[in-house]
Amino acid sequence: MAKKDYYDILGVTKNAEDREIKRAYKRLAMKFHPDRNPGNKNSEDKFKEIKQAYEILSDSKKRATYDEYGHSAFEHENVNNTTTDFSDIFGDVFGDIFGNSRNKQKSKRGSDLKYLIELSLEDAIKGVTKEIKIPILKNCSYCNGTGSQGDLQKCYTCHGLGQIHMSQGFFTVQQTCPKCHGQGNFIKHPCFYCKGKKKLEVYKTLSVKIPSGINSGDQIRLSGEGELGYNKFLSGDLYIEVKIKKHHLFIRKENDLYCELPINFIIASLGGNIDIPILNGYVKLKIPQGTQTGKVFRIRNKGIKSIKNNNFGDLFCKIKVEVPINLNNKQKKILYELKENFNNFADYRNYPKLKKFLNNIKNFFYKIK
Structure with missing residues (x-):
């Protein structure tokens, strides 16, 4: 036939x-x-x-x-x-199925690394350049990255090929050598310095430019500053993640700033103007008569400049009326006279919140008698 x-x-x-x-x-x-x-x-x-x-x-x-x-x-x-050799054909054609192609690259790009940097609120607002030291893995200079004292031992299982052939019926399957894991050799006497790991941890100093307006959670990518690539492949990237330290004066929310503003009870009662220090000078805040503790004033565009669109956030000031201390005799006398004057008005016209509270608590106890 x-x-x-x-x-x-x-x-x-x-x-x-x-x-x-x-x-x-x-x-x-x-x-x-x-x-x-x-x-x-x-x-x-x-x-x-x-x-x-x-x-x-x-x-x-x-x-x-x-x-x-x-x-x-x-x-x-x-x-x-x-x-x-059919294993050559099999490995070349079916490598994508079995993953045993002898041409499979053992090289790979280095891993990306992350570094956390803490900044003061002041540095985050104005921008700053910081020097950081990061640990990296570098080829051991004592064994030139082989991990071995002296020459590497040729694998006797695969005879240095990194692959072994296994017969399965009428065809041959190519597999990674289990002894040397595809390297073709192995370490018989590990390097004294790197203990056979081929790399040593060293520190690298980098200068990082922090842009103004950066916030907690933001990241800066430094290309090629991550882990070294294996076998001359590209190194990974380094991601600098920012964390803003807690501030003694301001609380930051996105690009807005929040603070407590103490005022004396005279200004709170009679009203007045207060000069509030900001980044580029002062801004005048008008306090109306009868301002109570907890009142929040919004000062537009006096917050932080956005790193994304260059718009400014706002400054929010929460009023806290401060009770005077360390009074001298004259001040005490004036206050006693003021107290007597207030007491002449039994309807609490000067203290509407106090009047409301007393009425509510009176009703509460009346109901539970």
């Missing part, structure tokens, strides 16, 4: 490029792979046929011979045992 043409088996033309042949093989091999068709003898035979065709057409010399002489050129050769 005449053998089927290899090009027809893979479904490609005779002038097909190598990548077309590989693509066709991958598609068909995945379709008829025995693992996907357990117990199906036809699929197994078809897979063998596809494999034979690919082993010939993927080799430029064998393909040229086949094009000229056809199947007769290989009548005395066991195609299943050709010099083309």
Whole structure:
């Protein structure tokens, strides 16, 4: 019985490029792979046929011979045992399924790192440049990053290849060597300084520019200042996360500032103006007559400049009426006279809150008698 043409088996033309042949093989091999068709003898035979065709057409010399002489050129050769290692094909084509491709890169980008920096409210408002020291891992200079005293020991399990071949029926599977984990060698005598870890922790000093208006939770990214990349890959990034320290005077909410403003009872009673210090001078706050403790005044655009849109927040001042202390005799006499004057008005017209409180508490006890 005449053998089927290899090009027809893979479904490609005779002038097909190598990548077309590989693509066709991958598609068909995945379709008829025995693992996907357990117990199906036809699929197994078809897979063998596809494999034979690919082993010939993927080799430029064998393909040229086949094009000229056809199947007769290989009548005395066991195609299943050709010099083309099926594990190479299997690893190349099915690496995305099994993850065993010998061409899999062992290199990778360095990890990103995070550093927490605490700032005073003043530094956060005006902006500042800070120097920070961060711990990083650097290749051990004593063993040049090998982790070994002297030369590395060649792996005797995989003979330095980093991969081992395991037969599974009629094909061979390529796997990462369990002894050296794909490195091809291992450390027999660990480095005295890095204990075989290949890297040492050192400190690096960086200058970080903190923009004005930054707030807690904001981050600054320093590109390439993270963990070193393995095998000359790019380093990761360093993220500086900001935390604003608690302030003795102001509470910050987004770009607004809140504070308590003590005023004496004279200004609270008669009203007046108070000069409030701000970043660029003073602002005048008008206190109306009869201002009580707890009253909040809003001073627009006197908060913090936003780092996002350059708009200013507001300043909120909560009034706290301060009772005078350390009175001299003259001051006491004046206050006693004022007290007597207030007592002449039995309807509490000067203290409406006190009057309301006394009435409410009187009603409370009347109801529970």
